[in-house]
Amino acid sequence: xxxxxxxxxxxxAGQVIELVRRLGGPATQAEVVVTRADVALTRFANSFIHQxxxxxxxxxxxxxxxxxxxxxxxxxxVTADGLSALVERTLAAARLCPPDPAWPGLAPPAPTPxxxxxxxxxxxxxxxxxAERVRAxxxxxxxxxxxxxxxxxxxxxxxxxxxxxxxxxxxxxxxxDGIARTGGADxxxxxxxxxxxxxxxxxxxxxxxxxxxxxxxPVELVPGRYEVVLExxxxxxxxxxxxxxxxxxxxxxxxxxxxxxxxxxxxxLVTLVDDPLGGSGLPFDVEGTPRGPVTLxxxxxxxxxxxxxxxxxxVGTVSTGHAVAGGATWGPMxxxxxxxxxxxxxxxxxxxxxxxxxxxGGDLSGAVVDPDTAALVAGVRRGLLVSDLWYTRVLDPKSLxxxxxxxxxxxxxxxxxxxxxxxxxxxxxxxxxxxxxGAVLGLxxxxxxxxxxxxxxxxxAPALRLASWNxxxxxxx
Amino acid sequence: xxxxxxxxxAVQAALDAGARYADARVMHRRYESMSARNGDIxxxxxxxxxxxxxxxxxxxxxxFHAVPxxxxxxxxxxxxxxxxxxxxxxxxxxxxxxxxxxEPVTASWASAxxxxxxxxxxxxxxxxxxxxxxxxxxxxxxxxxxxxxVWDTAKWFVSSEGHRIDQRIRECGGGxxxxxxxxxxxxxxxxxxxxGQYGTTGWELVDSLDLTAHAARIAEESRALLTAPxxxxxxxxxILGGEQLALQIHESVGHAIELxxxxxxxxxxxxxxxxxLAQLGSLRYGSELMTITIDPTIPGALGSxxxxxxxxxxxxxxxVREGRWVGVLAGRDSAAVAGLDHGGSVRADGWARLPxxxxxxxxxxPGPHTLEEIVAATDDGVLMDVNRSWSIDDKRLNFQFxxxxxxxxxxxxxxxxxxxxxxxGIGPIFWRSMDMLSGETVSWGxxxxxxxxxGQVGHTGHPAAPARFRDVRVGVRA
Numbered sequence: 001x002x003x004x005x006x007x008x009x010x011x012x013a014g015q016v017i018e019l020v021r022r023l024g025g026p027a028t029q030a031e032v033v034v035t036r037a038d039v040a041l042t043r044f045a046n047s048f049i050h051q052x053x054x055x056x057x058x059x060x061x062x063x064x065x066x067x068x069x070x071x072x073x074x075x076x077x078v079t080a081d082g083l084s085a086l087v088e089r090t091l092a093a094a095r096l097c098p099p100d101p102a103w104p105g106l107a108p109p110a111p112t113p114x115x116x117x118x119x120x121x122x123x124x125x126x127x128x129x130x131a132e133r134v135r136a137x138x139x140x141x142x143x144x145x146x147x148x149x150x151x152x153x154x155x156x157x158x159x160x161x162x163x164x165x166x167x168x169x170x171x172x173x174x175x176x177d178g179i180a181r182t183g184g185a186d187x188x189x190x191x192x193x194x195x196x197x198x199x200x201x202x203x204x205x206x207x208x209x210x211x212x213x214x215x216x217x218p219v220e221l222v223p224g225r226y227e228v229v230l231e232x233x234x235x236x237x238x239x240x241x242x243x244x245x246x247x248x249x250x251x252x253x254x255x256x257x258x259x260x261x262x263x264x265x266x267x268x269l270v271t272l273v274d275d276p277l278g279g280s281g282l283p284f285d286v287e288g289t290p291r292g293p294v295t296l297x298x299x300x301x302x303x304x305x306x307x308x309x310x311x312x313x314x315v316g317t318v319s320t321g322h323a324v325a326g327g328a329t330w331g332p333m334x335x336x337x338x339x340x341x342x343x344x345x346x347x348x349x350x351x352x353x354x355x356x357x358x359x360x361g362g363d364l365s366g367a368v369v370d371p372d373t374a375a376l377v378a379g380v381r382r383g384l385l386v387s388d389l390w391y392t393r394v395l396d397p398k399s400l401x402x403x404x405x406x407x408x409x410x411x412x413x414x415x416x417x418x419x420x421x422x423x424x425x426x427x428x429x430x431x432x433x434x435x436x437x438g439a440v441l442g443l444x445x446x447x448x449x450x451x452x453x454x455x456x457x458x459x460x461a462p463a464l465r466l467a468s469w470n471x472x473x474x475x476x477x
Numbered sequence: 478x479x480x481x482x483x484x485x486x487a488v489q490a491a492l493d494a495g496a497r498y499a500d501a502r503v504m505h506r507r508y509e510s511m512s513a514r515n516g517d518i519x520x521x522x523x524x525x526x527x528x529x530x531x532x533x534x535x536x537x538x539x540x541f542h543a544v545p546x547x548x549x550x551x552x553x554x555x556x557x558x559x560x561x562x563x564x565x566x567x568x569x570x571x572x573x574x575x576x577x578x579x580e581p582v583t584a585s586w587a588s589a590x591x592x593x594x595x596x597x598x599x600x601x602x603x604x605x606x607x608x609x610x611x612x613x614x615x616x617x618x619x620x621x622x623x624x625x626x627v628w629d630t631a632k633w634f635v636s637s638e639g640h641r642i643d644q645r646i647r648e649c650g651g652g653x654x655x656x657x658x659x660x661x662x663x664x665x666x667x668x669x670x671x672x673g674q675y676g677t678t679g680w681e682l683v684d685s686l687d688l689t690a691h692a693a694r695i696a697e698e699s700r701a702l703l704t705a706p707x708x709x710x711x712x713x714x715x716i717l718g719g720e721q722l723a724l725q726i727h728e729s730v731g732h733a734i735e736l737x738x739x740x741x742x743x744x745x746x747x748x749x750x751x752x753x754l755a756q757l758g759s760l761r762y763g764s765e766l767m768t769i770t771i772d773p774t775i776p777g778a779l780g781s782x783x784x785x786x787x788x789x790x791x792x793x794x795x796x797v798r799e800g801r802w803v804g805v806l807a808g809r810d811s812a813a814v815a816g817l818d819h820g821g822s823v824r825a826d827g828w829a830r831l832p833x834x835x836x837x838x839x840x841x842x843p844g845p846h847t848l849e850e851i852v853a854a855t856d857d858g859v860l861m862d863v864n865r866s867w868s869i870d871d872k873r874l875n876f877q878f879x880x881x882x883x884x885x886x887x888x889x890x891x892x893x894x895x896x897x898x899x900x901x902g903i904g905p906i907f908w909r910s911m912d913m914l915s916g917e918t919v920s921w922g923x924x925x926x927x928x929x930x931x932g933q934v935g936h937t938g939h940p941a942a943p944a945r946f947r948d949v950r951v952g953v954r955a
Binding site: 039040042043048049050051052053054056057058072073074075076078082086089090093094096100102126128130131132134135138145147148149178179181186254255256326328329391393394395398399401403405407424428430453454470472473 | 519520539600662742744
């Protein structure tokens with residue numbers, strides 16, 4: 001691309017800092033992040049591609065602190081005039097703001113870790129490559145209606161601040177999320193990866209179709225507490241809500257979080273690590289703080305919550321590298337959370353060498369399409385197998401009581417065997433309680449990375465067996 | 478090169494690359510938000526974004542490309558790329574796509590705005606939030622929050638059919654909230670709504686809210702809720718305040734009548750709809766008190782515009798007439814697929830996003846009563862107001878809502894305050910149970926409606942007034 005948009009991110013970041021120095025004076029503190037993004041998404045429904053989009057964008061985010069006052073600004077206009085206007089209006093806004101006595105200062109110079117390697121083939125994938133995976137998914141669905149997306153994303157980012165710290169990084173990600181549908185029943189397959197080559201549309205389509213066929217002719221069960229096996233897509237919802245409301249440093253500082261570091265709040269099988277560099281992720285946050293793994297729960301004991309510089313200062317600790325744009329309001333929260341898998345294999349053996357774990361051989365078919373889930377289901381005397389959770393909303397953020405629904409398949413399990421498909425349930429459950437001491441009956445041995453709505457955010461978990469889940473209503477209300 | 482020139486260049490490049498139809502939008506949006514917490518400004522952000530998005534139809538497939546650059550070269554490249562992306566879609570082709578007619582127009586439109594919200598001094602706006610949140614904190618809330626947001630959007634639309642439309646839409650709004658923290662839970666009260674009230678209007682909307690006048694009340698109510706009795710569990714008559722009913726309309730009617738959902742185009746993510754097009758015109762959706770309109774012409778409501786993002790003019794239509802389902806929200810392509818003759822409800826949340834079916838102002842026509850009359854006519858029930866949580870299934874049938882506050886109703890009088898009120902039901906059964914409706918309508922603005930992949934945030938409006946529903950399940954808890 002020609003013109004101003006061709007300039008490198010570090011060049012643009014440096015230019016903004018220089019403009020702040022010139023227009024705001026040497027005492028003005030400033031930090032800037034420049035991010036270039038190429039995001040493309042091929043979307044399908046009714047078994048054809050109906051939306052196919054691509055965006056090439058650049059964004060500049062500037063925060064200044066002058067005379068004890070703070071303001072932030074951003075924009076997509078990176079011409080010389082555009083950058084000057086951004087700096088001028090942000091400085092002007094800061095002058096008009098009330099004092100900010102809790103300003104935590106700028107991140108000092110520090111080495112930035114290497115991020116995950118960027119797969120150039122993913123970064124610059126053509127629409128044909130995404131369409132080919134969609135074609136394979138649709139074909140593997142075997143005549144069932146298919147819907148979903150295949151996404152690739154590249155983000156290249158540079159940070160600079162007036163304290164002399166700078167950093168840069170790149171990250172690429174691919175994700176595929178699809179359902180197959182038959183007779184009102186849906187089955188889902190969902191996967192995020194560092195490389196587009198790791199997404200096999202045929203495998204995902206076959207898995208979704210097998211689950212959809214197994215979800216046909218559901219019966220309605222009486223609401224109540226059931227033992228459950230949650231597949232990774234469902235577990236991802238638990239991780240997301242725990243992150244946004246529980247391990248959020250701002251909510252913790254305000255006593256709105258359940259988290260109590262040092263207390264055994266979870267079952268000993270639960271270990272949660274936020275690991276932004278364990279998969280696609282930039283190696284620093286919007287304040288320039290280097291990122292790395294943070295253990296939030298270690299064998300059931302809460303160890304930490306995540307912080308940016310402001311919340312860290314408030315509670316007397318250091319930033320964990322979780323600052324995000326707008327975070328002053330929403331708070332710093334984990335966005336790459338992994339539930340550690342079982343240390344050893346559960347009862348069932350894995351697939352034969354060379355055979356996919358996604359659609360295993362032998363008896364793995366229908367509702368259960370992987371050996372992890374099969375092993376957990378085998379231990380259930382009477383309970384439910386749940387593929388996915390949907391539209392979960394928090395009733396109370398401190399106790400983290402959440403309501404939502406099952407989606408994309410739920411089955412009754414009796415004596416270790418899937419007995420039949422069940423109609424979707426509504427549930428109302430306190431997530432920390434559901435994962436509390438004694439509540440986790442088993443974990444799978446293979447975590448599966450689940451994409452979020454936004455690239456760069458992911459949740460990784462194995463299948464999970466819980467002693468109790470509170471279903472409060474059936475499809476008829 | 479003007480914005481119209483850039484859009485025209487992109488459209489022509491898409492046609493030259495093989496598109497049989499193309500349109501392009503240049504958008505220039507300025508956004509400002511400020512939040513305060515406990516009497517201090519928490520965050521001030523000002524963003525400015527300019528770019529171009531071009532949509533190309535090749536065969537039966539759409540392609541879309543967006544760039545933040547209005548140069549001639551960038552516009553041409555975007556048009557070519559959109560056509561190439563559309564061509565790639567042909568690897569998995571669908572049925573032929575047509576577009577229902579939209580008369581090509583050359584027009585300008587601007588929303589009404591008495592006080593330019595970006596022209597009000599930052600210090601004035603900041604002082605308001607500081608004062609209001611300080612008052613909330615002084616009256617006992619543990620966390621006092623205030624927020625305003627402003628969007629000032631100019632857009633230029635060109636199509637290969639001859640549309641050439643520019644619009645300027647100014648939107649703003651805000652609100653305050655009080656959170657009190659107890660031993661195992663929190664209680665929140667908001668005014669006038671969680672995250673505030675919004676409209677396609679100027680700063681006069683925020684002035685009219687008189688935020689400081691409500692600060693003490695919401696703080697005291699949030700503290701009182703910590704010790705209030707729990708909402709009882711069971712089936713009872715339910716009276717909903719207008720703010721909550723607006724969200725009920727949004728979730729269980731607005732999304733359900735989106736034609737892209739009915740056609741299955743949102744199946745994997747946002748979901749589908751329980752509605753079957755074969756029943757359009759005959760299906761009993763609710764009681765005869767239920768008349769829902771789709772009306773982007775309401776002055777000042779958040780879902781208002783002059784033309785949608787396909788160039789279709791704003792027109793008022795019925796969605797539900799006296800309880801019978803009669804209309805949908807549609808775009809030019811979805812309407813053609815469904816055999817309907819109009820679109821008019823397609824918007825994108827920025828230059829980088831593909832336009833899609835979106836609610837405009839979807840609202841309930843007023844009824845004959847007042848809230849006080851409804852309460853007086855209720856022997857045993859619960860009144861709930863101001864949304865706290867919302868959840869509904871992927872077909873838009875089974876819902877559960879939580880409200881910030883409830884009151885028991887006994888023998889026609891408002892009694893004790895109730896904590897953690899929730900209610901649940903099935904859309905058409907619920908709407909058929911509506912037997913009293915107030916005429917105290919407010920057009921509530923929802924600035925955070927999520928839909929689409931990549932995700933888009935829509936701005937919608939919902940005229941609503943308090944109403945009563947019979948035999949509703951309330952008090953669901955963990």
